[in-house]
Every structure is written in structure tokens, then in C-alpha cells.
Amino acid sequence: MDFAFFKPWHDVLPREAGHVVAFAGGAGKAGLIDLVAGIYAAEGVGVARAGPGGADPGDGMLVLADTDGAASTLLRCGRRSLPWPVRTSLAVLEISAAAVGGRADLAYGPTGLPPGLEPWTVLLWEHLELEVEALLAGLPPAVPAVLALTGLEAQPDSIGLFACTGRLMAAPPLAVVLFCSAAADGPSIRACCRAQGD
DSSP: OOEEEESOGGGGSOOSTTOEEEEEOSTTHHHHHHHHHHHHHHTTOOEEEEOTTOOOOOTTSEEEEESSOOOOSSOOOSSSOOOOOTTEEEEEEEEEGGGTTSBHHHHHOTTOOOTTOOTTOBOOHHHHHHHHHHHHHTSOTTOOEEEEEEOGGGOOOHHHHHHHHHHHHTSTTEEEEEEEEEETTEEEEEEEEEOTTO
16 A cells, blocks of 8 residues: 655645534544644634534534543544534544553553453554544544544554554545654644555
8 A cells, every 4th residue: 555645734624614523532632633723723713612412513613523522541442332423524533553562451441441352462553453443434424534643652663553554544434644743842743645546
């Protein structure tokens, strides 16, 4: 699978009123929502925020919706039904790459483990792929999705990361992946998309 990087990463975000950008994920999701809100504010784009199952603020503003609320764990089990807003025009799926190589119970918390996963299981890239696939399967039909892989500053396996990214981008609904790292001067995000012809 060939993919190409592009700038600026936030070109994937809609700017027009009436769009709903909906987020799902773990502990890294809140910072991502704040970052997107800051980009819109810098551009003078007015936004409204909505929580899980919250009332639709109407199509007079661009909406940033948090589908599953605050999270304290790196990962949240994607095998559950989420209240995606009916008008979702872009889904942003936040998944922590830092969880790969660590224990499942440390990534999900002791009560959030997916069915069949033992607490002591060492998470592999394939486990993250299952989470992404579950989130994609729960999206409303025809909603485009962007995958935000967070915590890359704590993930030394770049070979596994790019192999995983290639497999995920082979799925038709997932054409864009954001590589998100924390740095001393703020978040660093690189965006990639499927290369033309794929």
C-alpha cells in the first residue's frame, strides 16, 4: 500500500457551517478536539461543541461532537455502540499507538477490556487494527473517517507502525491517517493519504 504525506494536516477538516466533525477514542481524544477547535478559532470559524447524545445545535454552525465522553485510559473498546450524531460529516477516530507493546489492562483499564482479551495480554498492532475496524463498522453509512494515531512519541516500533497503517488504509473508508506526537513546543501532526492510483 502506497501513501503520501500532505500539508497542512488540517486540510481534511470541513470549514462550512452545518458540518459535524465527530470524535471517538481514548485519553488522547480531548487534546485532539481542543487542537481542532483552536485551528478553527485561529481561522475565525465559529464552532459549537456537543457531548455524547447531546442536542443537535442546528446547522448554523460547525459542530465538534464528542461521541463517547471523557476517557482516562489509552484505549476504549470499540466494540460498543456509539451515539454518532445523525449529521456526522467526518468521523475522527483517535487510537493510542503507545498502547502497542504494553499490557491490555494498562491500556484499557481493568473494567474496559474487550471480550476475550486477558488483562496480561501484550497488545500488538493487530489489536489496534481490530479496534479501528470495530469503530469503522459502527459508523453511519457513507461517513468518511480519519484515523488519528496518538502517542507516537512513546512508540519505538516505526516498522510495525507503517505496516499497520498500510493495512488500515487498504480499507475503503479509511483514506487519511494522522500521525500525532507530543513535543516540547506542542503537538506535532503529520497527515498521509492513499497515493493516487490506489
